[in-house]
Amino acid sequence: MRRTLVVLLALAAAVTIPASPGHAAPACDQPVPPPICSPDDPDPGPVDAPPRGAFDTLTFVGNGVRVTGWAADGDTTGPVLVHVYVDGAFVSSLSTGTAQRFDGFAPARHGAHSVCVWALNVPRAGADLAPNRQLGCRTYDVPVVSGIQLVYSSGRQIIAFNDNVLGETGFTVRWDYYVLQNIPGTSQQVGWPQSISFDVPAHPGTGPAELAALKVKPSNAYRLTVTAPGFGSASTDHWW
Template sequence: MKRLLARTAVVTMAVAFGAALAAPAQASALCDRPIPPPACDPGYEPEPTVRDSAARGSLDGVTYVGNAVRVGGWAYDADSGSSPLLVDIYIDGVFKQTLTANTYRPDVAQVHPSYGAYRGYEATIPAGLGTHQVCAYAISVVPSGVSHPGNPQLGCQSYTARLAAPTNLSMSRNADGVAQFTFVDNSVEETSWRLQVKTQRWENRWDPRLGMYVPHVYYTYETTSLQPHTGTGQRTVTVPGIGSMDCGFTLSAVAGSFQSAPVNTGWC
């Protein structure tokens, strides 16, 4: 009987000892769970995660200046350090030019002191008449090992450009039919000038209802294309074949399908 009790005690101790040895394996499995218990804390801080700093900035202004558009703004990316950021300019969705944001902008430094003052960009970019949209995009600087977040849009602005009409139009002529036109050219985009001559003629016609001759007026229109000029300023153009007729003249600047507002001399 004593031997039986002794064997039972040995077996019980062995089972308890085996259970104690198995406990660490069970704890290790718990540590693999998404939310491990506090006992699994390794006791040290994990390495910081590298992240991208978003580029910031603005497209402040878009102004048409004759065959070109003037753009300006600012851009900054903390990941670029002291190096200036690059900015791409698009017009109507078409890439036009890459600018460097390194011009002096004290107003930016006043609002964002850590950025510094040399974060501005500006340029004059060839552009056409009509209505167009200009957009600016910052070229993000991305740390190594970080996925590229894309290049953020800094803004878009639209402009509408029209041909500037001539001013101070006057005309003089002599008896042999040569007319001299003088005007101020206010446009740099014209490819030609459209001169319209409106001629007025009078003729007496018999009116059977009145039983007498009655004066009637007739108008004829003739359009002449004049050569463009370089730059702006006062111009003088000689046009033959005008004669001493009663007439009026209208002058417009032309560039492709665009035409300026017409100006006229009145009757001469």
């Protein structure tokens, strides 16, 4: 009887011992980089690392923009392709060079625009493709002509301004002014709007331009306008 009781107690103890928890789902591929896996975990296979980087600077350089930044992809030690979009439209493809940096030109017009830069993913064989990555967006607003002034040099009148475009065929300068005339039968005067225009040669490159005024500023001038035909114009109002 005693022997039978011992056997039953042993069986009961065997039943009440909690079972070992089932093997958890492998997490060898999370996070990235993965932890060390036990021999029992299945190989998760290759993982495609997404690109990373930054869009650092944007500079308008005349009919285009200069973009700089860096981009890298864990699946390659070589260059990474970078695509530039202006107002949502693809305009240029660049490539990283030394130290994973990119520095290049993309065509763009003057005015107000948004520029976005994307780093293209480098695929890893046998892995699900990671997405491309947007490195950022920047905006600029550059007029055709800016900083218009009338300056004097050796007794000559000079039209000075910043030329922000390339490829212009020349500039048209216009003075808006008024002529005072007496109102008959009164001592009052009224100003009648008038204008005169003249053309000046194109300015090479971009940057500060100084062009001789081919016509002397008229009296009572109140506006000076500089136009680059086919590009646009800018003006300044002043009681000269």
